[in-house]
Amino acid sequence: MCGIVAVVGSREAAPLLLEGLRHLEYRGYDSAGLATVHSLVSEDQGQLTCLRAKGKLINLAAMIDQNGAPGNLGIGHTRWATHGKPEECNAHPHRDSSGCIAVVQNGIIENHRALRETLEAAGVEFLSETDTEVIPHLIAKELHLLKLEGLPVCEAMLLTAVQRVLPKLKGAYALAVLWVETPSALVVARRQAPLLIGLGEGEFLCASDTPALASFARTILPMEDGEVALLTPLGIELYNQKGDRQKRSPSLLSGVNHVADKRNFRHFMLKEIHEQPETAELWVTRHLPEGLPADAPVALPFDDSFYFGIERIEILACGTSRHAALVGAYLLEQFAGIPTAVFYASEFRYAAPPLAPNTLTIGLTQSGETADTLAALAMDAERRENHGDSAFAPRQLGVTNRPESSLARQVPNILDIGAGLEVGVAATKTFLGQLFAFYGLSLNFAARRGTRSKEEIFSITQELRSVPNQLRSLVKMHDKLSEELAHKFADTKDVIFLGRGINYPIALEGALKLKEISYIHAEGYPAGEMKHGPIALLDPKVPVVSIAMPGVVFEKVLSNAQEAKARDAQLIGVAPEGPDTNLFDYLLPVPKVSEWISPLFSVVPMQLLSYHIAAHRGLDVDQPRNLAKSVTVE
Numbered sequence: 001m002c003g004i005v006a007v008v009g010s011r012e013a014a015p016l017l018l019e020g021l022r023h024l025e026y027r028g029y030d031s032a033g034l035a036t037v038h039s040l041v042s043e044d045q046g047q048l049t050c051l052r053a054k055g056k057l058i059n060l061a062a063m064i065d066q067n068g069a070p071g072n073l074g075i076g077h078t079r080w081a082t083h084g085k086p087e088e089c090n091a092h093p094h095r096d097s098s099g100c101i102a103v104v105q106n107g108i109i110e111n112h113r114a115l116r117e118t119l120e121a122a123g124v125e126f127l128s129e130t131d132t133e134v135i136p137h138l139i140a141k142e143l144h145l146l147k148l149e150g151l152p153v154c155e156a157m158l159l160t161a162v163q164r165v166l167p168k169l170k171g172a173y174a175l176a177v178l179w180v181e182t183p184s185a186l187v188v189a190r191r192q193a194p195l196l197i198g199l200g201e202g203e204f205l206c207a208s209d210t211p212a213l214a215s216f217a218r219t220i221l222p223m224e225d226g227e228v229a230l231l232t233p234l235g236i237e238l239y240n241q242k243g244d245r246q247k248r249s250p251s252l253l254s255g256v257n258h259v260a261d262k263r264n265f266r267h268f269m270l271k272e273i274h275e276q277p278e279t280a281e282l283w284v285t286r287h288l289p290e291g292l293p294a295d296a297p298v299a300l301p302f303d304d305s306f307y308f309g310i311e312r313i314e315i316l317a318c319g320t321s322r323h324a325a326l327v328g329a330y331l332l333e334q335f336a337g338i339p340t341a342v343f344y345a346s347e348f349r350y351a352a353p354p355l356a357p358n359t360l361t362i363g364l365t366q367s368g369e370t371a372d373t374l375a376a377l378a379m380d381a382e383r384r385e386n387h388g389d390s391a392f393a394p395r396q397l398g399v400t401n402r403p404e405s406s407l408a409r410q411v412p413n414i415l416d417i418g419a420g421l422e423v424g425v426a427a428t429k430t431f432l433g434q435l436f437a438f439y440g441l442s443l444n445f446a447a448r449r450g451t452r453s454k455e456e457i458f459s460i461t462q463e464l465r466s467v468p469n470q471l472r473s474l475v476k477m478h479d480k481l482s483e484e485l486a487h488k489f490a491d492t493k494d495v496i497f498l499g500r501g502i503n504y505p506i507a508l509e510g511a512l513k514l515k516e517i518s519y520i521h522a523e524g525y526p527a528g529e530m531k532h533g534p535i536a537l538l539d540p541k542v543p544v545v546s547i548a549m550p551g552v553v554f555e556k557v558l559s560n561a562q563e564a565k566a567r568d569a570q571l572i573g574v575a576p577e578g579p580d581t582n583l584f585d586y587l588l589p590v591p592k593v594s595e596w597i598s599p600l601f602s603v604v605p606m607q608l609l610s611y612h613i614a615a616h617r618g619l620d621v622d623q624p625r626n627l628a629k630s631v632t633v634e
């Protein structure tokens with residue numbers, strides 16, 4: 001995982017690197033570091049400063065303030081630990097034994113053990129437990145050989161050394177390298193991990209993602225798989241894997257919202273929960289304008305060919321996105337009548353189902369950067385292209401909150417959920433945005449296929465139009481109610497979340513939200529499954545949150561809740577007020593809406609309850625331990 005940023009130009013690199021890293025902290029915040037080269041010593045030799053700090057970027061910033069990091073050439077890194085604990089010794093950049101070469105990397109070098117053993121046998125001493133550290137040592141070895149071959153020290157020498165090392169690395173990487181002997185040269189490379197070159201004024205940059213470049217570059221050049229580039233103040237040389245020079249025009253960098261403002265909220269997560277009525281409003285304005293034709297009740301950016309002949313849908317996603325996908329699958333199957341399956345992207349990569357014809361594969365990722373989702377989509381496209389029969393050809397859609405992300409560069413059709421920047425690691429408003437995307441798709445598929453009457457479709461679209469206002473009062477009310485309830489449950493050790501049908505994924509989401517930000521163990525189950533084992537967990541100390549929304553399984557969920565109550569569990573109900581729901585010890589009331597749209601409401605108390613429990617426990621809600629906003633390693 002991790003985020004990297006690099007710059008070569010005419011101004012001080014350190015402030016620019018720090019600013020870039022600030023926008024990459026969503027990729028990890030276990031440690032941060034930078035290396036700069038200052039070319040004061042002589043015309044052609046630099047002085048390397050390397051600073052690394054455990055924990056968040058703020059610690060690195062303090063270190064830079066204290067020590068300084070002069071130079072116009074620099075590389076920076078924010079880490080999510082994979083190999084080696086989140087300690088300073090494992091923080092990037094990593095250097096060779098002479099301390100003259102520094103490398104930052106995102107990804108995993110899978111053959112690092114074998115490479116390390118060979119290097120150690122040759123006398124190299126390692127200072128970290130990381131996979132990355134093999135890279136500077138290998139580059140040093142190649143530079144030494146190039147010198148022996150009689151090559152004069154020059155920028156091309158560093159490029160050649162890196163080009164010789166890359167084929168030795170197995171796995172995924174995006175990396176940036178600098179060398180004190182070439183104080184105006186930066187070499188960058190990528191394979192299966194994103195890296196973009198930014199063209200600034202008098203400087204060239206490179207970063208894992210666009211927000212890190214947005215303040216400095218007007219145009220970008222996304223690097224393609226296997227490419228390596230030499231960046232100097234004079235320009236960019238880009239090469240493919242075979243070593244052939246590549247020429248491509250950069251594209252305009254636009255639409256990147258990188259301004260993170262907490263407004264008056266205590267945490268970003270709380271602000272983002274409160275922004276959900278706005279997310280809903282925006283979606284309704286954009287996608288449900290009046291006067292749309294009956295066969296396309298939702299305005300989506302696709303023509304007829306997109307919907308034509310689809311017999312099956314497969315959705316690939318991780319975490320919260322997978323929960324949204326499960327709601328989506330319910331809608332696509334039960335409302336629009338299309339067989340739909342949801343897969344953990346990480347499982348699909350290695351155990352995909354047999355190929356089915358006329359299948360739409362949807363990659364659902366709010367960040368558009370989740371490595372497993374991107375790789376699963378790529379694998380699926382490849383196996384379909386290789387099939388030969390046009391019925392099996394890839395038909396892919398990406399649903400994301402980041403239309404400028406890696407996902408958008410990978411799949412031909414993109415549906416932007418338009419939820420705006422989400423900073424809190426726990427996804428909230430993007431989840432709501434994803435649900436809306438599935439309402440749009442399901443309504444359009446149902447209308448085209450004639451699986452639902454015009455009246456049914458009209459009634460759902462009308463209900464969706466009233467969601468923003470209903471959400472407005474719901475969020476306000478639950479913010480207060482959940483805060484009160486949080487005091488009672490803040491010391492709980494285990495919580496069970498129950499739901500059924502379209503609200504079963506909301507139970508899963510409620511459990512995930514609680515786990516990730518409050519560190520309380522929680523499980524989500526389909527309510528009818530409790531009696532097959534999990535009911536044994538119940539006692540007065542294990543609260544049960546039961547989502548009971550009127551619809552086909554309403555009475556069933558209430559009976560399942562009764563079964564829990566009979567085992568002395570404390571019952572928290574997420575249900576409309578009324579005589580039916582008197583059985584709950586605590587009620588988190590939600591409006592009585594049609595079951596189809598009920599997840600848009602039932603998820604709000606889940607988010608707020610988790611938030612207030614975590615805030616009450618004094619935890620780092622926006623950047624919980626061990627997590628990252630975007631999981632960019634396998």
Ligand code: AGP
Pocket residue numbers: 318319320321322364365366367368369370373425426427428516627628629630631
């Ligand atoms: C959400 O609260 C989680 N932090 C996490 O499960 C997340 O949903 C998952 O990593 C997928 O992210 P994506 O939507 O960016 O692909």
